[in-house]
Amino acid sequence: xxxxxDTVGDTLSTYSGHILAIETSCDDTCVAVVTAxxxxxxxxxxxxxxxxxxxxxxxxxxxxxxLTLLPKVLDEALRLAAITLDDVGLVAATRGPGLxxxxxxxxxxxxxxxxxxxxxxxxxxxxxxxxxxxxxRPSEFNPPFLALIASGGxxxxxxxxxxxxxxxxxGQTLDDAAGEAFDKGARLLGLGYPGGxxxxxxxxxxxxxxxxxxxxxxxxxxxxxxxxLKTALLYKVRELGEEEALRRRADLAAAYQRAxxxxxxxxxxxxxxxxxATRLAVGGGxxxxxxxxxxxxxxxxxxxxPPRALCTDNAAMIASAARFTPALCFPxxxxxxxxxxxxxxx
Amino acid sequence: MRVVAFDTATARTTVALRDLETEDNVCLAxxxxxxxxxxxxxxxxxxxxxxxxxxxxxxxxxxxxGWDAVDRIAVGVGPGTFTGLRIGIxxxxxxxxATSTPLLGISTLRSLALGAHERxxxxxxxxxxxxxxxxxxxAGWGSGSDPLAAGPELSARVLRPDQLxxxxxxxxxxxxxxxDGALKFRDELERGGASVPAPNSPLHLVAARExxxxxxxxxxxxxxxxxxxYLRPSDAELAQP
Ligand SMILES: [Zn+2]
Numbered sequence: 001x002x003x004x005x006d007t008v009g010d011t012l013s014t015y016s017g018h019i020l021a022i023e024t025s026c027d028d029t030c031v032a033v034v035t036a037x038x039x040x041x042x043x044x045x046x047x048x049x050x051x052x053x054x055x056x057x058x059x060x061x062x063x064x065x066x067l068t069l070l071p072k073v074l075d076e077a078l079r080l081a082a083i084t085l086d087d088v089g090l091v092a093a094t095r096g097p098g099l100x101x102x103x104x105x106x107x108x109x110x111x112x113x114x115x116x117x118x119x120x121x122x123x124x125x126x127x128x129x130x131x132x133x134x135x136x137r138p139s140e141f142n143p144p145f146l147a148l149i150a151s152g153g154x155x156x157x158x159x160x161x162x163x164x165x166x167x168x169x170x171g172q173t174l175d176d177a178a179g180e181a182f183d184k185g186a187r188l189l190g191l192g193y194p195g196g197x198x199x200x201x202x203x204x205x206x207x208x209x210x211x212x213x214x215x216x217x218x219x220x221x222x223x224x225x226x227x228x229l230k231t232a233l234l235y236k237v238r239e240l241g242e243e244e245a246l247r248r249r250a251d252l253a254a255a256y257q258r259a260x261x262x263x264x265x266x267x268x269x270x271x272x273x274x275x276x277a278t279r280l281a282v283g284g285g286x287x288x289x290x291x292x293x294x295x296x297x298x299x300x301x302x303x304x305x306p307p308r309a310l311c312t313d314n315a316a317m318i319a320s321a322a323r324f325t326p327a328l329c330f331p332x333x334x335x336x337x338x339x340x341x342x343x344x345x346x
Numbered sequence: 347m348r349v350v351a352f353d354t355a356t357a358r359t360t361v362a363l364r365d366l367e368t369e370d371n372v373c374l375a376x377x378x379x380x381x382x383x384x385x386x387x388x389x390x391x392x393x394x395x396x397x398x399x400x401x402x403x404x405x406x407x408x409x410x411x412g413w414d415a416v417d418r419i420a421v422g423v424g425p426g427t428f429t430g431l432r433i434g435i436x437x438x439x440x441x442x443x444a445t446s447t448p449l450l451g452i453s454t455l456r457s458l459a460l461g462a463h464e465r466x467x468x469x470x471x472x473x474x475x476x477x478x479x480x481x482x483x484x485a486g487w488g489s490g491s492d493p494l495a496a497g498p499e500l501s502a503r504v505l506r507p508d509q510l511x512x513x514x515x516x517x518x519x520x521x522x523x524x525x526d527g528a529l530k531f532r533d534e535l536e537r538g539g540a541s542v543p544a545p546n547s548p549l550h551l552v553a554a555r556e557x558x559x560x561x562x563x564x565x566x567x568x569x570x571x572x573x574x575x576y577l578r579p580s581d582a583e584l585a586q587p
Contacts, residue, residue: 060428060580067432071439071571085444101429104395108433109440115399116413116444334399 015120015327017089018081020113021319022070024106025098025126026153027062028312029069033081034319036089039137041081043309043316046073056183056193057152059099066105074109077315085117092322095123096339098153103338111333118330122322125345126313127154128164132321133310134281135163141304146170146277148268148296151284151312152179152194153341155224155264157271160281163324170271171222178260178286181226185233185256189249199253200289206254211236213259215266222267222274229259261292268296278302287311348411349418351557352402354394354434355426355454356475356526358383361401362554363409363416366562379555380404394433402441413445418568420561422552423451424575425483425502426475431574439571448568450561453575455485455502455525457556459493461549462524467492470518472540474527477504482527483577484510489518494563504577507534514538524549 018041023030027048033041048065078084093110096103107123114121130149134141147158156172176184179196186195191202213232216225233256237245245252268280281304282296288308296303310317328336339345352361360381380401384393406412421438424431435451442449458473468489475483486500487493505513511534514521521540528535529550532542543549 058580063428063432064574064576064580067436067574070436071443074443100391101432104429105432105436108395108398108436111399112437112440113444115403116441331400331403334403335396337393337395 015089018083018087019090019092019319019322020077020085020088021092021124021315021322022106022110023094023126023129023313023315023318024066024070024102025094025096026102026313027057027065028314029066029073030313030315030318031070031073031077032315032319033077033083033088034136034316036323037137038135038140038320038323040316041083042077043314044073044077044080045309045312045314057099059101062099063101063105066102070105070109085113088119090120090122090322090327092122092124092318092325094126094129094318095336096126096343096345097341098126100338100340107338111336115330115334120327120329121333122325122327123333123336124318124321124325125165125167126318127156127167128321128325129317130283131158131160131164131167131281132324133283133306133314133317134304135323136306136310136316136320139304139306141279141281144277145279145281145304146268146271146275147281147283148264149284150178150264150282150286152183153177154284157222157267159275159277164321165325170274171224171267173224173226175225175227176230178224178226178264179284181230181260182286184230185253188233188237189253196285196289199257200291202250203254203257203291206250206252208254208258210248210251211255213255215259215263217266222271224263224267226260226263229256229263257289257291261289261295264292265295268299272299272301280304283311285312347417347562348415349420349558349561350402350405350416351420351452351554351561352398352434352438353422353454353457353552353554353557354398354430355422355424356430356552357392358552359394359397359401360552360554361398361405362558363405363411364555364558366558379553381551381553391429392427394430398433398437413447416445416447418450418561419447420450420452420557421572422454422457422554422557423572424454425477425577426454428574428576431576435572435574442570449570449572450568451572452557452560453485453502454552455483456493456498457560458525458552459485459487459498460556460560461553462522463487463493465549466520466522469520469522472514472517472521472523472528472535474510474523474525474531474535476527476530477578481506482510482531484513484527486513486517489520494559502575502577507531510534511538514540526550
């Protein structure tokens with residue numbers, strides 16, 4: 001197992017120079033430059049924004065956008081870091097899990113860039129990346145800790161005992177991700193996509209106690225489930241009727257948001273008890289949610305919530321994870337392929 | 347001029363490295379020419395991501411050359427499978443960027459037609475690639491028209507089988523149709539009067555060595571960016587009212 005400062009194994013490549021990382025697992029086109037000791041030189045994220053009118057990410061559209069945006073985002077990342085490719089010692093790219101067609105754009109480009117210069121290459125697991133966001137400077141938060149990652153793509157709890165790359169998953173969502181629950185709820189309430197921020201704003205004017213939405217409380221263990229919650233909101237809106245539902249939109253949003261936060265909080269508390277952890281790191285886009293931050297802040301544990309740009313999908317976290325992922329020498333990585341969500345890490 | 351070319355628009359990964367004498371329009375022998383194809387089951391993806399860079403590496407090993415000896419990179423821009431096109435183009439752009447080598451996008455249909463023209467210069471040529479969903483990507487060149495010198499007279503498009511019959515019937519007196527789509531729609535093409543070579547004919551295979559010729563002699567200027575020829579919007583856009 002690699003430790004900080006011990007970034008590459010004996011049989012694998014060593015490198016000197018900066019880490020250039022690419023992330024295209026979903027709908028954000030991301031490139032970052034990070035130093036070998038975890039300092040961010042640039043972290044460029046190009047959110048596509050084209051999915052709003054479809055109410056969710058459309059893989060083919062996301063993949064087309066990645067191909068169009070990647071060269072510009074790459075240029076921008078190098079420019080902001082004030083380096084050229086000559087200063088890069090390691091290339092990293094997200095290998096999975098994610099949308100295959102989207103992953104393939106960044107992963108193909110990353111492998112090719114490394115190959116052209118015969119540089120070592122690190123194939124990074126996206127979830128390892130989310131955990132590794134905490135390892136970045138200047139506010140390094142190092143293991144051991146309990147991690148909650150909640151975004152539109154994933155919701156999980158992990159026991160982080162070292163810098164990885166192995167994941168010790170304690171629980172994950174059995175259906176929708178927490179961010180997805182926000183999006184779907186927002187849609188039912190006539191809000192735009194993505195729905196998290198819009199719902200939070202609306203909920204600020206509502207009464208969270210107005211309705212009792214399910215938190216899958218009786219479901220034991222550390223897995224999450226949000227499908228029942230979404231259905232409960234749908235039925236409640238129908239029951240109230242169009243006019244009344246519109247009039248009580250803020251209450252519905254507040255109660256719905258509360259159910260998501262409670263559901264997350266409940267499992268975090270269980271996990272803290274089960275592992276005896278006293279430190280908690282939170283990542284994923286949902287970490288930006290005010291009521292969630294407040295609730296987690298009152299747990300009495302040492303809490304790390306990286307800045308928003310490091311919580312949502314980004315390439316700095318991929319570079320951070322690359323520091324602790326065995327880097328393959330040229331040409332060993334040329335035949336690597338990506339893996340989809342749900343496919344085994346091969 | 348030394349050109350490295352590859353294409354991932356169809357199930358076949360094809361790569362070539364070629365020396366071409368531009369002044370006399372003479373093609374020297376292909377230095378190296380490699381191809382691998384697979385037949386993935388429905389729902390599975392072809393192995394371009396696993397093969398492409400390995401084959402390019404093999405190309406250089408066999409040629410005993412490196413990137414510093416390459417003047418141009420040529421990549422097939424389709425039409426073909428969307429994911430395949432993006433693997434090829436993302437790879438080409440990154441290689442071009444990292445080695446400061448000029449890049450050219452080559453129409454996969456034009457490359458196919460070039461192979462057919464070599465065989466039968468006096469025939470009209472239809473390059474046909476399977477577009478799935480019962481349709482074909484097609485581009486056409488008239489009798490005597492050299493795809494090396496000119497773009498298609500029938501510009502690249504998506505056609506249904508009944509439209510293929512009509513296009514074959516109106517393309518000329520002698521029409522040669524090539525490509526995996528020509529094999530798939532042999533009945534329609536032959537009904538329209540076109541001739542389709544036997545299934546094992548190399549004329550049906552996309553070959554990167556033809557891309558090399560187009561990149562060396564074709565009119566287009568090298569750039570850093572190339573655009574895939576999708577020819578079809580994404581499903582979600584199609585579904586939009
Ligand atoms: Zn993510």
